Amino acid sequence: DSGVTQTPKHLITATGQRVTLRCSPRSGDLSVYWYQQSLDQGLQFLIQYYNGEERAKGNILERFSAQQFPDLHSELNLSSLELGDSALYFCASSPSGPNEQFFGPGTRLTVL
Amino acid sequence: ILNVEQSPQSLHVQEGDSTNFTCSFPSSNFYALHWYRWETAKSPEALFVMTLNGDEKKKGRISATLNTKEGYSYLYIKGSQPEDSATYLCAFMKTSYDKVIFGPGTSLSVIP
Numbered sequence: 066d067s068g069v070t071q072t073p074k075h076l077i078t079a080t081g082q083r084v085t086l087r088c089s090p091r092s093g094d095l096s097v098y099w100y101q102q103s104l105d106q107g108l109q110f111l112i113q114y115y116n117g118e119e120r121a122k123g124n125i126l127e128r129f130s131a132q133q134f135p136d137l138h139s140e141l142n143l144s145s146l147e148l149g150d151s152a153l154y155f156c157a158s159s160p161s162g163p164n165e166q167f168f169g170p171g172t173r174l175t176v177l
Numbered sequence: 178i179l180n181v182e183q184s185p186q187s188l189h190v191q192e193g194d195s196t197n198f199t200c201s202f203p204s205s206n207f208y209a210l211h212w213y214r215w216e217t218a219k220s221p222e223a224l225f226v227m228t229l230n231g232d233e234k235k236k237g238r239i240s241a242t243l244n245t246k247e248g249y250s251y252l253y254i255k256g257s258q259p260e261d262s263a264t265y266l267c268a269f270m271k272t273s274y275d276k277v278i279f280g281p282g283t284s285l286s287v288i289p
Contacts, residue, residue, distance in 0.1 A: 067220065098277065108279040123276040155220065163209030163270060165223030
């Protein structure tokens with residue numbers, strides 16, 4: 066158990082819908098990262114937050130947005146969902162600096 | 178465009194064999210390189226965080242080296258065991274404010 070929690074574990078929805086994925090980092094970790102893993106693809110970095118502020122942005126679509134709240138939990142919002150958004154979404158947290166990331170169990174999103 | 182490459186893509190070894198993989202990354206502007214172990218149906222787990230040229234890290238039978246000037250890191254596994262079967266990922270960070278780039282991974286299968 067990494068100490069990072071993600072909810073829900075599984076999510077099935079329809080095209081055009083909007084969903085919110087939630088992540089609670091390890092106690093004390095200020096950074097939260099979001100990744101997408103599509104079928105046959107590696108881990109794609111989406112976005113990083115540090116202590117409530119956006120720090121780095123990867124290949125995140127405009128239909129996706131994220132935020133980190135004062136209690137440091139983070140949410141990833143996916144809207145106007147398309148079939149191709151079906152993937153495993155991981156959240157990871159780390160302390161400040163170049164430290165290792167601790168990954169949550171992931172949320173499996175299926176768009177039908 | 179930043180590119181992180183890993184080789185080989187997959188590897189099958191006999192129990193007891195030693196093996197090594199390579200991670201290649203851009204040699205200009207280096208902040209950190211991470212190695213992760215990712216077992217099927219689980220989340221990635223950090224093995225090593227490497228930040229200095231010439232770094233050598235060891236954890237049990239697994240060790241890693243880093244050459245930031247030429248842009249590569251090696252991961253070694255001595256005396257492979259079936260439980261070492263997993264995908265090994267490296268992740269490169271150019272700066273602390275930049276995106277994290279994961280390599281595609283090396284899939285290791287250790288045959289008993």
